[in-house]
Amino acid sequence: MSTQTTTERPEEVHSVRENYPELSSTNGRPFVPARTLHTDYPLIDSDPHFRRVIAYARPSDYLAGTIFAAFPPAAMLLMERMSPSEVGKGGFSSIMRLTGGLGLASGFYLLYSRSQNRFYGFSENRREIEKDMREMTDKVKKGEPLYGVSTMTEYMQGVASRQSRYSGVFLHVMPWFNFVNHGQHGVDTAKYYRNAERELEAEGGRA
Template sequence: MASTNPSERPPEVQNVREYPELGRTVRPYVPAKSLNTDYPLIDSDPHFRRVVSYARPSDYTSALGFSALIPGTMLFWERISPSEVGRNGFRQIMRLSTTLGLFSGFYLFYSRSINRFYGFSENRREVEMDMREMTDKVKKGEPLYGVSTMTEYMQGVASRQS
C-alpha cells in the first residue's frame, strides 16, 4: 500500500482557471485565423444589434421573399393535390410552415448581413458606416466598443473563446 504521509505527497497543482493571478497558461497563445477574402474584415465577432442595424434593404426583401416561399409552396401543393385533412389540419400545417418560413427568412437575412462583416461579400457601404461610427465615438471620447464590466483576465478569456 502507498504511504499517506503528508511529507511524501507531491506538491499541489494549481490550475490557471482557479488561480488566474498566476498569469501562466498551460497552452500556448494561438492567434485568430485570418481568412483570405476579396473584401476587408470589419469585425470578426459583431454584436447582434450591429449586424441587424447594418443590414441592407436587399437583405430585407430577400428575407421576406424566402419567408413566403415555404407557406406559398404549401398552398400551391394544396391546390395541386389536396391533402383532405380538413380545415383544422391544414391550419396546423400552415402555422408550422409559416414558422419555418419566418425562421429561415431571418436566418438568410442575418447570414447575408454578417457575411459582409467577415468580408465574404461586397461590403463598401458597411466599411464606410463602421468608419463613421468609430470616428464619431472617438470624437465624443467614448470607448470604441463600449465599457466592459469584466476584469481584463476575463476579457482575454472571452476573446480567446470567441
C-alpha cells in the same frame, strides 16, 4: 484639442467590473488573436455584435429575407391547392403555423448571414466599411469606448470572443450570435483614431 483626443486614448471596451465585487479577476490568457482569413474584401469585424449586424443590413437583405420567409407557407398553399391533403381545417392550420415559423426563421437567418458576411469580408462591403468608419470615428471624437461597456472581466470577454468568432460561417448548422461587448474583433483600431485626428485637425483649421 486634437492632440488630447488622440493621446488620451480610451479603452476599446469599458469594463465596469470594479463596481461589482462579485466579479473577481480570473487568471488566464485574455487575448488570443483571431485567425487571419484571406478574403476578397477588407475585414470589418471578425465577431460583430448582434445589434451591429442587424443595423448594417441592407434593404436588399430585408427583401431577400422576406421572399425566403414567404416561400415555405406559399409552397404549402400551392401544394394543398394542387393536391388537397384532406386533413381538415384544423389540421391544415397547424401545418401552416409550422411552415410559417420555419419560413420566418430561415428568412431571418438569410438576412443575418448576408449582413454578417460583409463584416467578414466575404462579399462586397464598401458601404459597410464607410459606415463602420463613421460610427467608430464619432465614438473616438466623443471619447466613448469603441465597442461599448461590459460587466465581464477581460478574460471572460476573450472567452466569449473565441466562442462566437466567425460563427456566421456555420449559421446554417448552429445559429450562434455575439451578444457580448469586447475588444477582440480582428482589426487594428488605430485607423479610427487616425481618422478622428484628421477630422479634428480639419475642424480646428476651419475654425
